[in-house]
Amino acid sequence: xxxxxxxxxxxxxxxxxxxxxxxxxxxxxxxxxxxxxxxxxxxxxxxxxxxxxxxxxxxxxxxxxxxxxxxxxxxxxxxxxxxxxxxxxxxxxxxxxxxxxxxxxxxxxxxxxxxxxxxxxxxxxxxxxxxxxxxxxxxxxxxxxxxxxxxxxxxxxxxxxxxxxxxxxxxxxxxxxxxxxxxxxxxxxxxxxxxxxxxxxxxxxxxxxxxxxxxxxxxxxxxxxxxxxxxxxxxxxxxxxxxxxxxxxxxxxxxxxxxxxxxxxxxxxxxxxxxxxxxxxxxxxxxxxxxxxxxxxxxxxxxxxxxxxxxxxxxxxxxxxxxxxxxxxxxxxxxxxxxxxxxxxxxxxxxxxxxxxxxxxxxxxxxxxxxxxxxxxxxxxxxxxxxxxxxxxxxxxxxxxxxxxxxxxxx
Ligand SMILES: *Cc1c(COP(=O)(O)O)cnc(C)c1O
Numbered sequence: 001x002x003x004x005x006x007x008x009x010x011x012x013x014x015x016x017x018x019x020x021x022x023x024x025x026x027x028x029x030x031x032x033x034x035x036x037x038x039x040x041x042x043x044x045x046x047x048x049x050x051x052x053x054x055x056x057x058x059x060x061x062x063x064x065x066x067x068x069x070x071x072x073x074x075x076x077x078x079x080x081x082x083x084x085x086x087x088x089x090x091x092x093x094x095x096x097x098x099x100x101x102x103x104x105x106x107x108x109x110x111x112x113x114x115x116x117x118x119x120x121x122x123x124x125x126x127x128x129x130x131x132x133x134x135x136x137x138x139x140x141x142x143x144x145x146x147x148x149x150x151x152x153x154x155x156x157x158x159x160x161x162x163x164x165x166x167x168x169x170x171x172x173x174x175x176x177x178x179x180x181x182x183x184x185x186x187x188x189x190x191x192x193x194x195x196x197x198x199x200x201x202x203x204x205x206x207x208x209x210x211x212x213x214x215x216x217x218x219x220x221x222x223x224x225x226x227x228x229x230x231x232x233x234x235x236x237x238x239x240x241x242x243x244x245x246x247x248x249x250x251x252x253x254x255x256x257x258x259x260x261x262x263x264x265x266x267x268x269x270x271x272x273x274x275x276x277x278x279x280x281x282x283x284x285x286x287x288x289x290x291x292x293x294x295x296x297x298x299x300x301x302x303x304x305x306x307x308x309x310x311x312x313x314x315x316x317x318x319x320x321x322x323x324x325x326x327x328x329x330x331x332x333x334x335x336x337x338x339x340x341x342x343x344x345x346x347x348x349x350x351x352x353x354x355x356x357x358x359x360x361x362x363x364x365x366x367x368x369x370x371x372x373x374x375x376x377x378x379x380x381x382x383x384x385x386x387x388x389x390x391x392x393x394x395x396x397x398x399x400x401x402x403x404x405x406x407x408x409x410x411x
Pocket of ligand 1: 042106107108109110132183187215217245246247248249254258259
């Protein structure tokens with residue numbers, strides 16, 4: 001029999017969402033008339049906007065005619081999409097990128113995972129706690145870690161706690177690390193990093209010869225001026241950072257699939273002999289060998305996000321979600337619940353009242369308010385005592401959920 005990859009056996013069974021599902025279905029079976037509202041999901045709920053849909057359809061029609069049919073495209077993405085992204089998403093931030101530095105993909109979950117291909121297993125990684133589980137689990141899968149301890153921390157990963165006590169701005173790792181995962185606006189905490197804080201990380205990375213993996217999946221949700229949308233707004237980042245972006249949350253592409261990764265040409269790694277090699281070259285090689293590009297109609301749809309019409313429509317949807325976030329945050333705050341995030345991100349991270357555990361709060365919220373959220377402890381040990389509510393959803397449901405919570409805890 002073929003020997004398998006033992007590292008997969010180190011992973012803890014996906015527990016969080018199945019357990020939520022189990023508790024919700026137990027509740028709805030016992031209370032069939034209760035109108036349960038789900039504010040637990042990390043998925044968009046609104047359909048594609050008209051301008052994007054039109055471009056998507058046009059792209060499909062192109063495939064129907066010999067003159068406009070497209071077979072294999074460039075593995076890195078079509079030049080016209082890359083140029084549009086550079087022009088519309090980066091230039092306004094004062095960031096100039098070369099077309100060779102932007103790679104179109106089928107989403108940033110895959111890219112965050114696949115990027116590990118071009119780094120040696122000896123690299124030490126630092127990740128947040130709580131965290132988007134992909135960063136942790138993909139490092140386990142490639143064999144960079146030992147086993148998990150009883151708390152869920154894997155041997156050989158450096159965990160950086162994000163808590164109210166440190167203002168969701170963790171201290172720099174005490175030991176030398178080679179790769180630092182940063183996600184701002186953050187999932188699950190909904191908090192952001194200031195320009196000064198990001199400058200600190202970039203300076204730290206350069207000083208310590210580390211690479212930053214910057215996940216900017218939620219950058220489009222930042223309304224506050226002065227909060228960076230890209231790591232490349234920070235001086236020196238082109239020497240130390242890879243950035244991941246996605247059309248998933250920005251434009252409702254979770255089921256369509258399109259993202260992008262920026263690997264600056266200046267960014268170097270070292271060989272075993274200490275020779276410096278461009279990571280851009282390696283990523284390009286990796287993508288052209290293991291990936292065959294995103295479908296043409298999807299890239300047409302993605303480009304339409306940046307048309308004047310498309311962006312206005314996309315912005316309206318984002319504003320709708322962010323109004324939900326405001327309603328949740330303000331409603332819960334008035335009910336005496338301490339809330340974080342929700343200003344520059346579609347997630348509200350709340351401190352459970354009366355020191356309840358994340359799961360006790362989950363049960364109470366479900367049983368007494370018929371509202372489903374996500375226990376913070378599911379994102380990592382430092383998430384214990386916190387709870388995530390998502391702003392993706394219908395206004396009426398959000399208002400009802402908040403009214404029920406206020407009635408329960410309100411003043
Ligand atoms: C949703 C999300 C993504 C986007 O993933 P896709 O594969 O592009 O859909 C990336 N990072 C975080 C933290 C997310 O929550």
